[in-house]
Amino acid sequence: METLSPRTNRKFKDIGYYAEQQSNYFLLPFRFHRLNDDKEVLVNEVGDHLVVPLGTAGRIIQRQLSIEEDADLYGDLVAGFFIAEQEVPALIDVLATRYRTKKSFLDQFTSLHLFVITLRCEHTCHYCQVSRVTTNKDEFDMRYEHINKGIELMLQSPSDYLTMEFQGGEALLAFDKIVYAIERTKPLAAKLEKQVTYVICTNLAVLDEDILAYCKTNNVLLSTSLDGPGFIHNQNRRRPGNNSYELTIKGIELARKWLGTGNLSALMTTTNLSLDHPTEIVDEYFQQGFRSIFLRPVSPYGFALKNEKKNKYEIERFINFYKKALHHILDYNKRGEFFREEYATIILKKILTPFPVGYVDLNSPAGAITNVILFNYDGAVYASDESRMLAESGDFTFRLGHLDTDTYGDIFYGEKAQALSEVMVNETLPGCSECAFQSYCGADPVHNHATQGSVWGYRPTSTFCQKNMELIRYLIELMDGDPQTRQIFEGWISQRRAS
Template structure:
């Protein structure tokens, strides 16, 4: 009973004098958060994302003003330099700290940059993890109309961002290639008048790719993004089509694209299914064999029709984390042999940890990328906060529908009632469980994931799969860097895009 009473006493808020130092331990605490890495180490992270790994128990001594700069000059100096503590109530370099914080959030400066156009729902694949209600190739009534394309372009060009990305999705986008050409030609003309720079991307499975399409892409600097789930026995099982040759057509399409457009003109994404979980090494090797210098290891998305096939698509987050760590160690082994090859999700996190600059990955931004960085125009004219939002809509859930191209203005969509409602949960700095998390600066807010998995846009961090995955992966990356300097050098080379480690 005495021990329980002591624990309860320790939970009470201390008086202000408790946090003030005296004599040789006089210093002021700056905002920081902390987390236990393992039994021997804990990590403290500043408001701008600088981190310091220290021995377990150090945080308690810092807060208790038990550090002496004369006895521990190196630790004390690191804490001062990292803005964890200050010898003055207001640090003399507070303006530097403010500038660094603004830099971290500078991805907000231009507002929405990525505009997704679902040009068609038609598709000749029947992928068992497809997140939307695809239709057969002959149903062109599920293509985006010219009128909706025009209105989507007009809204896109109202964005204050001078650098825009126009991404065409499906279904299989190339089945409506004539609509893509129409959209690009109109955008080119209007963007020149408004002094906007537009990058064009087509998401495609490559099955219907031909020389004419590639010639147009070459002429107009169009990039291609495809799916590659691993070796043939995995890819063909995950991404079925008549003839069971999805893998063969994908590999052929990658080769054709590189031959015409160049090696950097095509990227690929993989989706981790239950089948994938058993083959992390083979999947990594396949990407390397196909000439890619990176891979994005991503879990199944918990949206739309992908949830209907639980046997193939549903698994515990811990299983994905084990899969990820095994694959990452295999990738690190490649680099230790002098072969530059990186994991994209780790690279995004590492950029947030090791550099003062923002990243453009919407899932790890705060405020979240929905609306502030990405918006989607569906084939039927409906406007959604993100790609995941329209996946929910395919299951008749319109929670994240922002408006419609036929009757909604730019003001209605981006500053309307729905956008304002979502804005309350877009920042992890104000979310319970996130506000005090050590990894807040490296993570993001995902209200759509919260809603899809927990039925609430605020979410509940103790049972959040988004939180579970990111906390462990961030912790693991920091631990790897701190305990093996050769791995840290490899990670730094991924950020620099420089193969010399």
């Protein structure tokens, strides 16, 4: 009778097992992940990665490397802080400095402050996450006393560089309130020696030259939405006359005339209709003069969930859409054009550089509170824009306080903020703590709560996790398999065209 080999278990060995191992090197903290059928990737504590043949991690851990026979690999592992020849590496302070640099986005705390200046809007976008109201209901505009208190709290931030972003509804329907807020902020910020960047999120439908003249004089940036060609954009973003696309394109041209190309950005949202047209969407952005595109799925919050037929899809479908669009973008670059995908660029900065990024969804601790705060039109204060979206559906889990009653300390350091801080660090979350891509990813308790009913989340079924793990893996695989693609990606980071 055939004898079965003993089953290998995955339990942790006792510390004595490792102490008894005879080896010429010591292990430093690193994680690993299968890249494909032939290779795996090792990632150290500061995000340096090394692509190696499948099974290499096991050989390293089991002390099977030979200095003579594996000289090149051994040298790379030592130089990359995966292993060390002394129990405490001589350059441990360098590793500590690099780790501190990766987390330096925490140094000045909250920089982005969102002001929901109105809920009024003349669009009825089917993926809108908030409870918009008709254009005549100005009681849903932010009150002056709430604007004043929001500015006061914003200027108490330790950060010397602040962003004041006005959202809606359609923010330009309350342009008088925006002007008031900017004019009040300018002298106060100058007195405190703080630099403030002003941004208006707008669909451009009500944009005119008087608004643009003010924006030009005061260096106000515009952010808009463009979901693709007209047949996609007009289906996604409904308005009377079914001419949202036409007004958006007209607004883009007018804004560029007044402000220049660099002061207007656009975002797209992927709906079920979008999933079938990745190349057309990419082409639309390029043809409209944009040299970047941010491919993002529908947010699983608020009223966007009510239209499941148009907005609900499996995350695998978005990943396939993303990959097709990414390859089309790479084709533009291989023809000599500079054109980048913004989400990939954010991830690539975390993979290829020692510096932090300001994108709140991929930060640990999470960007909610630490990087961004939101002042709602009614004076309520939320941990993020997504938190506000949940509140519009009656879920106030992430409401931190109110401008009428709470101080800066109450909001930023109160019991709610402290409770959230426990689930904002992916280094301590089950499933994240041992993930190879931990240093490239983030923690998102709002997404966890909205999709899984727990701020802690459950990684095996998390769409946030599924999306990021596959996209990170895929970007590393693309770089490893094609030097030209790696050169293009490096150009995206440095904003230069690949040669």
